[in-house]
Amino acid sequence: MQAAIALQQSGAYMRTMTSIRPWRDITRRQSRQIMVGAVPVGGDAPITVQTMTNTLTSDAVATIDQIRRCEEAGADLIRVSCPDEESTKALSQITRAARIPVIADIHFHYKRALEAADAGAACLRINPGNIGSSERVAEVVRAAKANGCSIRIGVNAGSLEKDLLEKYGEPCPDALVESALDHIKLLQDHDFHEYKVAVKASDTFLAVAAYMQLAEQVDCPLHLGITEAGGLIGGTVKSAIGIGNLLWAGIGDTIRVSLSAEPEEEVRVGFEILKSLGLRTRGVRVVSCPSCARQGFDVIRTVEALESRLSHIKTPLSLSVLGCVVNGPGEARETDIGITGGGNGKHMVYLSGVTDHHVQSADMLDHIVSLVEAKAAELEAAETASHAEAAE
Ligand code: SF4
Numbered sequence: 001m002q003a004a005i006a007l008q009q010s011g012a013y014m015r016t017m018t019s020i021r022p023w024r025d026i027t028r029r030q031s032r033q034i035m036v037g038a039v040p041v042g043g044d045a046p047i048t049v050q051t052m053t054n055t056l057t058s059d060a061v062a063t064i065d066q067i068r069r070c071e072e073a074g075a076d077l078i079r080v081s082c083p084d085e086e087s088t089k090a091l092s093q094i095t096r097a098a099r100i101p102v103i104a105d106i107h108f109h110y111k112r113a114l115e116a117a118d119a120g121a122a123c124l125r126i127n128p129g130n131i132g133s134s135e136r137v138a139e140v141v142r143a144a145k146a147n148g149c150s151i152r153i154g155v156n157a158g159s160l161e162k163d164l165l166e167k168y169g170e171p172c173p174d175a176l177v178e179s180a181l182d183h184i185k186l187l188q189d190h191d192f193h194e195y196k197v198a199v200k201a202s203d204t205f206l207a208v209a210a211y212m213q214l215a216e217q218v219d220c221p222l223h224l225g226i227t228e229a230g231g232l233i234g235g236t237v238k239s240a241i242g243i244g245n246l247l248w249a250g251i252g253d254t255i256r257v258s259l260s261a262e263p264e265e266e267v268r269v270g271f272e273i274l275k276s277l278g279l280r281t282r283g284v285r286v287v288s289c290p291s292c293a294r295q296g297f298d299v300i301r302t303v304e305a306l307e308s309r310l311s312h313i314k315t316p317l318s319l320s321v322l323g324c325v326v327n328g329p330g331e332a333r334e335t336d337i338g339i340t341g342g343g344n345g346k347h348m349v350y351l352s353g354v355t356d357h358h359v360q361s362a363d364m365l366d367h368i369v370s371l372v373e374a375k376a377a378e379l380e381a382a383e384t385a386s387h388a389e390a391a392e
Contacts, residue, residue, distance in 0.1 A: 043221075050256045051257075053066045057094070084112070087114075102123075108125075135187075150195060155176050157200065157206055199214055221254065236257070284307075291323045294323060295324055323341040
């Protein structure tokens with residue numbers, strides 16, 4: 001945290017959100033902006049959420065289907081592994097079909113990078129130090145420049161270079177940062193600057209310390225991740241702590257939550273982290289209580305059903321679902337739509353924080369869904385109108 005504070009004081013950070021509640025402000029590290037296809041990463045661009053397909057890339061149809069689901073969940077960028085020639089052959093069909101930029105994940109075979117760049121990848125995830133000679137790096141850089149690709153350097157504590165492991169004895173922040181700087185230098189030596197960097201580790205302490213250290217030494221955008229974080233619940237908690245701490249300190253321009261779960265879940269968790277920090281909004285932000293003996297309806301089942309039935313809403317709005325009047329009215333005052341449990345199966349509905357009408361238990365679910373859908377449509381119409389006005 002010291003590093004972040006020092007940078008904030010030196011003016012290398014910028015304020016992205018101003019509010020009348022300064023305790024909510026996050027001052028973002030000012031990185032140099034690059035483009036991943038049409039999506040800006042870094043600078044004052046919104047923090048992007050990415051995930052990675054787990055279908056066989058050579059199966060273009062299955063991969064495109066999965067990308068569609070990730071797009072629906074809100075992914076801004078999608079990474080696709082290219083371990084062999086069959087994969088890069090399928091990649092051009094995939095990049096043409098994808099509505100979001102595709103990042104080709106390459107490990108050691110520089111030829112896959114050349115093929116992926118030609119196949120329409122917007123970014124290559126490749127570590128230039130791993131592909132052999134300087135001529136190969138030059139070839140990859142040439143292909144990236146010719147095709148307008150950016151590059152993502154991905155240092156991982158689990159695959160640190162042997163010489164660094166010998167030098168430091170074990171993966172540590174200094175080793176991860178040195179590895180990143182070595183890879184960066186190779187790109188800079190070839191006059192290539194459209195890159196972003198990750199220094200991931202499955203150990204949250206190690207990853208956070210490495211990112212903090214790297215943030216002081218480079219001006220490129222940083223891709224955040226706690227790698228191999230675990231399953232849906234454990235991995236979400238670990239990622240929220242690691243990625244959340246860095247974002248809160250102003251560090252990070254794009255994130256990937258690595259879970260042993262479907263890629264769409266990674267996207268949802270990524271957005272929830274950003275939403276919790278007020279860095280981005282998307283869809284319905286649900287405020288709900290854990291429920292107790294005072295609940296006027298089954299809060300847990302209601303929230304489960306609402307989250308599923310409202311997952312198609314992309315417009316940011318808030319919904320409070322509280323089981324009784326202990327905290328219900330207070331939370332409802334702060335949300336667009338609120339429901340507070342009452343007695344005899346009769347519950348109070350709040351609109352824009354104000355008590356509006358009652359609803360019976362039997363009708364409650366359908367009623368809230370239709371209220372939220374109507375509110376989303378109203379907000380979307382207002383936004384379309386304001387865009388049209390601005391264009392005139
Ligand atoms: S809001 Fe009411 S029902 Fe929900 S946890 Fe609090 S006291 Fe219990």
